[in-house]
Amino acid sequence: MKLNFSGLESSAPLYGGSNELLCDGFSAAPSFDLPVTSDFDGFQKNSIQMVKPAKGTTTLAFIFKEGVMVAADSRASMGGYISSQSVKKIIEINPYMLGTMAGGAADCQFWHRNLGIKCRLHELANKRRISVTGASKLLANILYSYRGMGLSVGTMIAGWDEKGPGLYYVDSEGGRLKGTKFSVGSGSPYAYGVLDSGYKYDLTVDEAAELARRAIYHATFRDGASGGVASVYHVGPNGWTKLSGDDVGELHYSYYPVEPAVVEQEMTEAVAA
Amino acid sequence: MECVFGMVGKGFALVVADSSAVNSILVHKSNEDKIMVLDSHKLMGASGEAGDRAQFTEYVQKNVALYQYRNGIPLTTKAAANFMRGELATALRKNPYMVNIVLAGYDKETGPSLYFIDYIATLHKVDKAAFGYGSYFALSMMDRHYHPDMTVDEAIKLADQCIEEIRSRLVVAPQNFIIKIVDKDGAREHSWRRTTKD
Numbered sequence: 001m002k003l004n005f006s007g008l009e010s011s012a013p014l015y016g017g018s019n020e021l022l023c024d025g026f027s028a029a030p031s032f033d034l035p036v037t038s039d040f041d042g043f044q045k046n047s048i049q050m051v052k053p054a055k056g057t058t059t060l061a062f063i064f065k066e067g068v069m070v071a072a073d074s075r076a077s078m079g080g081y082i083s084s085q086s087v088k089k090i091i092e093i094n095p096y097m098l099g100t101m102a103g104g105a106a107d108c109q110f111w112h113r114n115l116g117i118k119c120r121l122h123e124l125a126n127k128r129r130i131s132v133t134g135a136s137k138l139l140a141n142i143l144y145s146y147r148g149m150g151l152s153v154g155t156m157i158a159g160w161d162e163k164g165p166g167l168y169y170v171d172s173e174g175g176r177l178k179g180t181k182f183s184v185g186s187g188s189p190y191a192y193g194v195l196d197s198g199y200k201y202d203l204t205v206d207e208a209a210e211l212a213r214r215a216i217y218h219a220t221f222r223d224g225a226s227g228g229v230a231s232v233y234h235v236g237p238n239g240w241t242k243l244s245g246d247d248v249g250e251l252h253y254s255y256y257p258v259e260p261a262v263v264e265q266e267m268t269e270a271v272a273a
Numbered sequence: 274m275e276c277v278f279g280m281v282g283k284g285f286a287l288v289v290a291d292s293s294a295v296n297s298i299l300v301h302k303s304n305e306d307k308i309m310v311l312d313s314h315k316l317m318g319a320s321g322e323a324g325d326r327a328q329f330t331e332y333v334q335k336n337v338a339l340y341q342y343r344n345g346i347p348l349t350t351k352a353a354a355n356f357m358r359g360e361l362a363t364a365l366r367k368n369p370y371m372v373n374i375v376l377a378g379y380d381k382e383t384g385p386s387l388y389f390i391d392y393i394a395t396l397h398k399v400d401k402a403a404f405g406y407g408s409y410f411a412l413s414m415m416d417r418h419y420h421p422d423m424t425v426d427e428a429i430k431l432a433d434q435c436i437e438e439i440r441s442r443l444v445v446a447p448q449n450f451i452i453k454i455v456d457k458d459g460a461r462e463h464s465w466r467r468t469t470k471d
Contacts (some may be wrong), residue, residue, distance in 0.1 A: 146323050174324015179302045
C-alpha cells in the first residue's frame with residue numbers, strides 16, 4: 001500500500017542547482033500547512049475532544065469488612081462498533097494492588113505499568129511496600145502534569161497496606177478522591193444504583209462478590225458500551241485473588257430464567273390422508 | 274455547583290464549604306473536605322477543578338510550612354494571601370489554576386481577617402466572601418444580616434441561614450456542608466451540616 005507523504009514534502013526544491021547557500025548540508029525541512037482557522041487554540045481543543053474516548057465501560061470498587069472488592073466489564077467499543085468483548089480492565093499493579101481501566105486503554109495500561117515500576121522502585125529504595133495513598137498520589141501527580149494534553153484515564157487504585165484496605169479514584173483531569181465506594185465509566189450510574197441499595201459494611205466475601213457481580217450485570221444490561229465478562233477480584237490482607245469471570249449474557253439467564261410458556265393449545269401434525 | 278463562603282466575626286473567622294465531589298451528573302462522594310488547614314491559624318476554603326484544587330492548595334500549604342521552617346516564624350495571613358495571588362498570577366497566562374479561594378486567618382497583632390482570591394488572581398481583603406452558584410444566595414443573605422463583631426453563635430446562625438437558602442433555592446444543591454473556624458486558639462473543624470450520611 002503506497003502511503004501518502006505529500007503532506008511532508010516541502011514546496012521548495014531540495015537542492016537548488018548551483019545555489020551555494022543550500023549546499024551547507026542543510027536540506028529543506030519538511031513542512032505542512034497549518035489548518036486554516038482563525039481560532040487555533042479552539043481548534044486544538046476541539047480536535048482533542050474529537051478523539052477523546054467517552055469512557056465506555058463499567059468498573060466499580062468498594063471497601064467492606066473483609067477488604068476491597070473490585071469488578072469490571074470487558075467490552076471495548078469504538079463509537080457503535082464493539083471492538084472487543086474480552087478486554088482485561090482490572091490491571092494487576094503488584095500482588096497486593098489493583099487498578100481499574102476506564103477511558104483510553106493504552107493510557108490506562110501504560111500508566112498503570114509505569115506505576116507498578118515506581119511502586120517496585122519505592123520498595124527497593126525504602127525496604128517497605130508503598131501505601132495505597134502513596135501509589136495513588138504518584139499516579140495523580142503524573143496525570144496532573146499531562147493535564148489538557150488529551151490523556152483519558154478514569155481509574156481506581158485498590159489495595160491493602162499497613163493501614164488496612166485502601167481505595168482511591170484518580171482521573172486524567174488530575175482529580176484524586178479517597179473513598180469507600182466508587183464506580184467509573186458510562187455504566188457507572190446504573191452500577192451505583194444497585195451498589196448503593198445493596199451495600200453494607202458487614203458483607204461476607206461471597207455476598208460482596210455477588211453484589212459487585214450483580215451491579216456490573218445491571219450496568220451492562222442498560223449501557224450499550226458495557227458488556228462481555230463481569231470479572232470480580234477481591235483484595236485481602238494477603239493480596240488480591242480473582243474470584244470469578246462470568247459472561248453477562250449467561251448471568252442474565254441465571255438471574256432471570258426463561259419460564260417455559262404455558263401451552264394452551266398444541267398443534268400436532270395432521271395425519272397424512 | 275460548588276459553594277464556598279466565609280465571614281469575619283469578633284475575634285474569629287468562619288469558612289463554610291460544600292463537601293460534594295462531582296463528575297458531570299454523578300456525585301462521587303459527599304464528604305470531601307475542601308477547607309484545608311494551611312497552618313495552625315489559617316484556613317483555606319477552595320472550589321474549582323478537582324485536580325487544580327488539590328494540587329494548588331497542597332502546593333501553597335507546603336510552601337507556607339517551608340517559610341516557617343526557614344525563618345522560624347509563620348507567615349501572616351496577608352502574606353500568605355499575597356503569596357497565593359502571586360502564584361496564581363504567574364501561572365495565569367501559561368497554565369492557569371482554575372481555583373477560587375477564601376482564605377481566613379487569625380494573627381495575634383491584627384486579629385481575624387478574610388481574603389477573597391479569584392482564579393484570575395484577584396485579591397481583596399473582605400469581611401464576607403462567597404464563590405460558586407451558592408454565592409448568589411449567600412452574598413445577599415450576608416449583606417442583609419451581617420454586622421461587624423458578630424459572636425460565634427450569631428455567625429453560625431447566619432451561615433445556617435445561607436445553607437438553608439442554598440438548599441432550598443439552588444437546583445442542584447450540594448448535600449452536605451462543612452464549617453471550619455479560626456480564632457486565637459487555632460484553626461479547627463467546627464461542625465458538619467448533613468442531609469446524607471455518606
